[in-house]
Amino acid sequence: MLIFLDTEFTNLTDRKLISIGMMSEDGQHSFYRELRDFDLDNCSPFVRANVLPLLGHSHDAVVESAKLPQDVRQWLHTLPRSLTIASDSDWDWEILCEIVGRPLPANIAGRFDLRPLIDTTVFHKAVCSYHHGCDQPWHHAWHDAHAHRVGWLAWNDARRRAKLSI
Numbered sequence: 001m002l003i004f005l006d007t008e009f010t011n012l013t014d015r016k017l018i019s020i021g022m023m024s025e026d027g028q029h030s031f032y033r034e035l036r037d038f039d040l041d042n043c044s045p046f047v048r049a050n051v052l053p054l055l056g057h058s059h060d061a062v063v064e065s066a067k068l069p070q071d072v073r074q075w076l077h078t079l080p081r082s083l084t085i086a087s088d089s090d091w092d093w094e095i096l097c098e099i100v101g102r103p104l105p106a107n108i109a110g111r112f113d114l115r116p117l118i119d120t121t122v123f124h125k126a127v128c129s130y131h132h133g134c135d136q137p138w139h140h141a142w143h144d145a146h147a148h149r150v151g152w153l154a155w156n157d158a159r160r161r162a163k164l165s166i
Contacts, residue, residue: 001025001080002112004152005087006144007095008051011044017065017095018043018051020072021141023149024079031075032142034062054140069099076105083107088114088148114148117155126154 002025009015018038022031034055043052056062063071076083085108087093093111097104117123130147131138138144 001083002086002149002152003029003079003083004114004145004148005085005092005096006141006148007092008047008139008141009091009095010038010042010047014042015091015095016042017068017099018047019055019141020068020095020099021143021145022075023142023145025149025152027149029075029079030142030146031072032058032061033068033071034058035065035068036062037065050139054137069101072096072099073105076100076107079107081107082109084110084112086112086114086148086152088118114152117151120155122158123151123155127151 004023004025005021007020008018010018016038017035019034020032022029024030040052085093085096087096100108118127127147127150130136130150131143136143136147
């Protein structure tokens with residue numbers, strides 16, 4: 001099963017996690033947490049303008065960074081025995097690995113890189129369509145993970161249709 005992952009972090013040079021979102025391929029399982037104790041002073045102007053205003057709308061998602069590894073591991077443990085983490089950034093994958101530690105949970109089989117799909121028309125249109133919906137902003141880890149799922153499903157469906165028409 002694919003698990004779509006997105007993170008938001010303080011800046012590009014000294015990446016410290018702010019929030020993490022994950023969504024299963026079948027849409028039945030999702031995970032979202034915001035850290036209460038990230039360093040505001042470390043946030044780039046972009047993060048201050050585009051990420052921080054989106055936080056705080058789900059109070060039960062806010063945790064201390066010390067609790068996050070346990071929450072992520074518990075959630076992953078509830079999922080099937082073979083997971084592939086799909087993300088559009090090495091940074092997201094690296095942050096997830098930092099959170100859960102080594103060795104990775106046994107059910108994580110590997111990573112699927114979404115970057116080659118981002119520039120495909122069908123993926124891009126599906127992601128944009130998702131984000132243009134009501135209250136589904138860009139740069140929010142849960143919504144971005146969900147948008148990646150929507151884009152991947154559209155891309156995968158288009159690929160299947162193309163194979164059937166041959």
